[in-house]
Amino acid sequence: MERRVRVRFAPSPTGPLHMGGVRTALFNYLFAKKNGGDFLLRIEDTDQNRYVAGAEAYIIESLKWCGLVPDEGVGFGGEYGPYRQSERKAIYKQYADSLIENGFAYYAFDTAEELDELRKKAEADKQVFSYDLHTRNSLKNSLTLSKEEVTERLQSGQHYVVRFKMPENRDVVEEDLIRGRVSFNTAQLDDKVLFKSDGMPTYHLANVVDDHLMKITHVIRGEEWLSSMPLHILLYESLGWIDTRPCFSHLPLILKPEGKGKLSKRDGDKMGFPVFPLLWKDPESGEYSRGYREDGYFPEAFMNMLALLGWNSGTEQEFFTVEELIDAFDLSRVVKSGARFDPEKAKWFNRHYLHQKPSAELAQQFKPELIAKGIEVEDIKLERIVAKVKDRCDFVKDLWLQSHYFFVAPESYDEKTVKSKWKADTGEKLLAITEFLATVENWKAESIKESFSAFMTEKEWGFGAVMVPIRLALVGTSTGPDLFEILELVGQQECIRRIEKAVELLK
RNA sequence: GGCCCGUUCGUCUAGGGGUUAGGACGCAAGAUUUUCAUUCUUGUAGCAGGGGUUCGAAUCCCCUACGGGCUACCA
Numbered sequence: 001m002e003r004r005v006r007v008r009f010a011p012s013p014t015g016p017l018h019m020g021g022v023r024t025a026l027f028n029y030l031f032a033k034k035n036g037g038d039f040l041l042r043i044e045d046t047d048q049n050r051y052v053a054g055a056e057a058y059i060i061e062s063l064k065w066c067g068l069v070p071d072e073g074v075g076f077g078g079e080y081g082p083y084r085q086s087e088r089k090a091i092y093k094q095y096a097d098s099l100i101e102n103g104f105a106y107y108a109f110d111t112a113e114e115l116d117e118l119r120k121k122a123e124a125d126k127q128v129f130s131y132d133l134h135t136r137n138s139l140k141n142s143l144t145l146s147k148e149e150v151t152e153r154l155q156s157g158q159h160y161v162v163r164f165k166m167p168e169n170r171d172v173v174e175e176d177l178i179r180g181r182v183s184f185n186t187a188q189l190d191d192k193v194l195f196k197s198d199g200m201p202t203y204h205l206a207n208v209v210d211d212h213l214m215k216i217t218h219v220i221r222g223e224e225w226l227s228s229m230p231l232h233i234l235l236y237e238s239l240g241w242i243d244t245r246p247c248f249s250h251l252p253l254i255l256k257p258e259g260k261g262k263l264s265k266r267d268g269d270k271m272g273f274p275v276f277p278l279l280w281k282d283p284e285s286g287e288y289s290r291g292y293r294e295d296g297y298f299p300e301a302f303m304n305m306l307a308l309l310g311w312n313s314g315t316e317q318e319f320f321t322v323e324e325l326i327d328a329f330d331l332s333r334v335v336k337s338g339a340r341f342d343p344e345k346a347k348w349f350n351r352h353y354l355h356q357k358p359s360a361e362l363a364q365q366f367k368p369e370l371i372a373k374g375i376e377v378e379d380i381k382l383e384r385i386v387a388k389v390k391d392r393c394d395f396v397k398d399l400w401l402q403s404h405y406f407f408v409a410p411e412s413y414d415e416k417t418v419k420s421k422w423k424a425d426t427g428e429k430l431l432a433i434t435e436f437l438a439t440v441e442n443w444k445a446e447s448i449k450e451s452f453s454a455f456m457t458e459k460e461w462g463f464g465a466v467m468v469p470i471r472l473a474l475v476g477t478s479t480g481p482d483l484f485e486i487l488e489l490v491g492q493q494e495c496i497r498r499i500e501k502a503v504e505l506l507k
Numbered sequence: 508g509g510c511c512c513g514u515u516c517g518u519c520u521a522g523g524g525g526u527u528a529g530g531a532c533g534c535a536a537g538a539u540u541u542u543c544a545u546u547c548u549u550g551u552a553g554c555a556g557g558g559g560u561u562c563g564a565a566u567c568c569c570c571u572a573c574g575g576g577c578u579a580c581c582a
Contacts, residue, residue: 012582047581112580119579128508128578161580179512188510189578196580203582227511227577252513253575262575308531312520316530335520337513338575345519345532355545391545402544417542463541471542479543 003244005037007218009063009070010207012044013055016280016289017062019341020222020254020263023306027251028220029068030307030329037217041073042210043084046200053283056084062277066299067322080214085206092201095209095239096162096194100142104238105194107160108141109153132190133168162195164204164231164238172230177218177249177331184230192231204228208235211246219246220331223338226250249331252310253338263341265289273343277302296395297346301353305346310339319352351394359387366399375407385489388481402480406489409498410476417478418506421468427503429466430473432459434496443492445484452484473502 009025011017017025032039041063043056060075072078082088099105108131115131122129129135136143141163142150154160166189173183194205201209211219229248236245254263257271268275268290278291292302304320312335313320313328320328354362363382370377377385389402436455440448456463471483474490487495 010582014582044582050581108580115580126508130509130578159580163580176512182511184511193580198580200580202580207582222576223512224576224582229511250512250576255575257518260574308519310519314521316521318531339520340518342518342532348532389544392543421542467541475542477543481542481544482540483542 003215003217005032005035005218006040006214006216007032007037007220008040008042008073008211008214008216009068010042010044010210010221011059012047012050013052013059014047014050015052015055015282016276016278016291017059018263018265019275019277019292019306022062022066022068022277022302023254023309024220024222024251025063025068026066026303026306027311027329027331027334030326031218031220031331032071033326034329038071039068040078040080040214040216041070041076041083042214043074043086044203044206045084045086046196046203046206048086048198048200058278058280065277065293066303085201085210088206088210089200091213092195092205092209093199096201096205099164099194099235099238100162102238103165105162105164106136106142107150107154108139108163108191108193109145109158109160110140111159114140130190131163132166133187136163136165136191159197161193161197163191164194164235166191166231167234172233174229174233174248176226176229177247178252178334179226179250179336182226182229186230186234189230192228194235204231204235208232208239208241212236212239212241212244216246218249220249220251223250223253249334252335254309255338255340257341257343262338267341271343273346296397297350298353298357301350302346304353305349309341310335319349347394354393354395355391357390359383359390362386362390362396362399365396369397369400370407373407377407381489388485388489405475405480406486409494409501410474412476413472413502413506414477417468417472421472421478422506423465426465426469427507429461430469430499430503433466433470434499437487437492437496437499440492443488445482445488448487449484469502470499473499 007028009028011021029039031037041060043059045051045056056074063069070076072080073083096105100107115129119129131139138144143165145153167186170186171183172186173181176182192204193202195201210216229250233242233245236242255261256263256267263275265275274290274292274295274297276289276291277293279294280289280291281287282289293299300321303322303325307320307325308318311329311333314333317324317328360379360383363379363386366386367382370382385403385406386399389399392402393399433455436452437448440451442448456466467483468478471478471480471486474483474486474495480486490498
C-alpha cells in the first residue's frame with residue numbers, strides 16, 4: 001500500500017530562521033508538492049531554556065514570505081495537531097514508559113552536576129566521558145539499582161531522566177535517499193536521554209513519536225542529524241514502528257563564503273549579506289540582523305538561489321519558477337558535500353529577476369520611496385524612467401541611485417569627469433546649446449536628437465566635446481542611459497536650467 | 508580523541524570506466540553603446556595526494572591528507 005507522502009519542517013523557536021533552515025523547508029516543500037503530498041510545520045519547543053519570544057511568529061512569517069505555505073501545522077490547522085511539541089507533552093511519557101517496560105530504556109538518577117564532574121575528570125585524562133555500555137553499569141540507574149530503590153526514588157519524586165539502552169553490538173544500516181547506505185555500530189553510540197527531568201521529551205523521542213503519529217513518510221533534514229539516525233531507527237524499532245518508519249534524507253550544510261565552518265550570522269555581519277530571510281530584532285539585546293526581504297531580495301530569487309545551493313536539475317537550466325522546481329525536484333540529485341555560500345551569486349539571481357520584472361511593477365515598488373522624498377511623478381513617466389535604468393540595478397532600492405537625476409538636479413559634478421572632459425571652451429559651447437535647446441519644438445528624444453545633430457553639423461562641433469559635459473550638467477556623472485532620453489524626461493526648461501547652472505559653477 | 512559524512516575551475520556544479528572534463532557566478536578581453544551599465548562573444552581557471560584494479564581511472568577499491576557534522580537532561 002502506497003502511503004500518502006507527508007513531510008515536515010520542524011524548527012526550534014530558538015531564534016530567527018537561518019537560511020539553511022529555509023532551504024530545508026524549501027526541499028521539504030518541493031518534495032511534498034512533487035509527490036502530491038503534505039507539507040507540515042511542527043514547532044519543536046521542547047527546550048524551555050532556549051525558547052525565544054517571537055521566534056515562532058518569525059518562522060511562520062518567513063515561510064509565508066518565501067511562499068512555502070504549510071498544508072498543516074502551527075498557524076495552519078490540520079488533523080494531526082497540536083503541532084507544537086510543548087502542547088503534546090502528555091503524549092510522550094507513555095512512550096517513554098513503554099520503552100522502559102520493554103527493556104529498551106531505563107531510568108537514570110545521576111544529576112547533571114555528577115555527570116559534569118565525570119566529564120571534567122575524563123577530560124583531564126584526555127578522555128571523553130560517555131554514558132554508554134561501558135559506564136552505565138557503574139552509574140545510578142535502574143539497571144544498577146535494586147527494584148525497590150528505583151521505586152522508592154521514583155515515588156519520593158526524585159528527578160530522573162529516561163535513557164535509551166543502546167544495544168551493545170549491532171550494525172545499524174540505513175539507506176539515506178541522498179547519501180545511500182550509511183552504517184553505524186551501536187557499540188560507538190551512547191545512551192541518549194529520551195525524557196528529561198522536567199517532564200519534557202528530548203528531540204529524539206519527540207521527533208520519532210510525532211513523525212509516527214503525524215504519519216510522516218519522509219524525513220528531510222540537515223546533515224547535523226545524520227549521526228542520530230541510528231538512534232532514531234532503533235527507536236522506531238523498539239516502539240514497534242519499524243515497518244512504517246519514514247525514509248531519511250540528510251541535506252548537506254551551507255558553509256561560510258570563506259574560512260572554516262558552517263555559515264553563521266557573523267559571516268553576514270562581516271561580509272555584508274543577510275543570513276536570515278527577514279529582518280530580526282533580538283528581544284534580549286535589541287540587536288538587529290538584516291533579512292533578505294528587507295535587503296530587497298525577491299522571494300522567488302531567494303528561493304531559486306537556495307534551490308541551486310546543493311541541488312541541480314541535471315540540466316543547464318539555472319532559473320526556475322517554483323512550479324518548475326517542483327517539477328524538476330528529485331532528492332537523488334541533491335549534492336552530498338557542503339556548499340559554500342556565495343553572496344555574489346545570490347545578487348546575480350536577484351538581478352536577473354529584477355530585469356525580468358515589468359517596469360510598471362517595479363515602478364509601483366519604487367513609488368513609496370519617491371513619495372517619502374516628496375517627489376511626485378505620473379505613473380507613465382515613472383514607468384519609462386524605470387525601464388531606462390532597471391538594467392543597471394540589482395535591487396529595487398538601487399533604482400533611486402540610478403534615476404535620482406530624473407527627479408532632482410545634481411548638486412555636484414564628478415570631479416574626474418570634469419577634469420578630463422570640461423575644456424576651456426565648453427561653457428561657451430554649452431550656452432550656445434541652451435539657446436538652441438530653447439528653440440526645439442517637439443521635445444521628444446528622437447526629434448531632439450535629429451535637430452541637435454543638424455545644429456552640431458552647422459556649428460561644425462564634434463559630438464564628443466559636448467555630449468559628456470551636457471550629461472555632466474544633467475546627471476552629475478558620466479553615466480546613465482541615452483542622453484536624448486534623459487533630455488526628454490528631464491524636460492526642456494529644467495535641462496536648460498541645469499546646463500546654465502553647470503556652466504556657471506564649472507567655468 | 509572517537510564515530511559518521513564528504514572532496515571536480517576561487518565559488519556553485521555536470522560528468523559515475525574511453526569526454527578537447529561541460530555549464531553558471533566571479534574575473535579579464537573584445538563587440539555594441541559617442542558615456543556608464545545592460546547585452547553578446549571570447550578568454551581565465553579544476554578532477555586533493557599516493558597506491559592498486561583495468562588495455563584504459565575524474566569515474567571502481569584501499570590508504571593518507573584535508574574539509575564538515577555529531578560526540579548536552581540543545582535542537
